[in-house]
Amino acid sequence: MSDDCLFCRIARGDVPVLFVAENALAVAFRDIHPQAPVHVLVIPRAHVESMLEATDPAPMNAVMQLAIEVARAEGVAGSGFRLVLNTGADGGQSVSHLHAHVLGGRAMHWPPG
Ligand code: DGP
Numbered sequence: 001m002s003d004d005c006l007f008c009r010i011a012r013g014d015v016p017v018l019f020v021a022e023n024a025l026a027v028a029f030r031d032i033h034p035q036a037p038v039h040v041l042v043i044p045r046a047h048v049e050s051m052l053e054a055t056d057p058a059p060m061n062a063v064m065q066l067a068i069e070v071a072r073a074e075g076v077a078g079s080g081f082r083l084v085l086n087t088g089a090d091g092g093q094s095v096s097h098l099h100a101h102v103l104g105g106r107a108m109h110w111p112p113g
Contacts, residue, residue: 005047005096005097006095006097007043007095007097007099008047008097010027010029010043011027011043011044011045012045017029018030020040020070020073020074021042021066021069021070021073022066023062023065023066023069024045024062025044025045025046025058025059025062025063026042026043026044026045026059026062026063026065026066027042027043027045027066028040028041028042028043028066028067028069028070028102029041031101035101035103036103036104036105036106036108037104037105037106038071038074038075038076038081038102038103038104038105039101039102039103040070040074040101040102041099041100041101041102042063042066042067042070042099042100042102043063043097043098043099043100044059044060044062044063044097044098045059046059047097048097048098049096049097049098050087050088050093050096050098051085051087051098052087052088053098054098059098063098063100064100067083067100067102070102071102071104074102074104074105076102076104076105079104079105080104080108081102081103081104082101082102082103082104082108083100083101083102083103084100084101084103084112085098085099085100085101086101
């Protein structure tokens with residue numbers, strides 16, 4: 001946990017954000033700048049900077065399980081969705097607390113740009 005980390009503060013409830021789903025090790029909430037009709041962020045409760053620091057598989061498993069649960073609950077599991085983990089500067093990671101974007105509700109494009 002870090003006092004300076006926005007997503008740590010969200011995860012522990014210091015910043016009022018509605019969780020759309022949660023489990024013991026991860027929480028899910030809507031992205032503040034949605035890029036699709038469904039755009040939910042899934043983060044580990046514990047501070048993990050990025051995929052590169054995700055040495056413990058338990059939080060990653062929890063994030064993946066919750067992302068699938070969110071996709072089902074948001075009604076995009078059948079139509080399809082995209083799971084994105086931006087990592088580092090070139091990957092477009094702007095918040096240094098690992099997060100998976102669950103994007104759905106419209107057809108996604110490739111390449112992502
Ligand atoms: P990334 O660019 O992959 O690091 O995505 C970070 C996302 O976090 C970005 O889509 C916007 C979102 N975000 C940043 N600050 C907040 C916040 O305070 N609340 C919520 N709900 N989302 C945020």
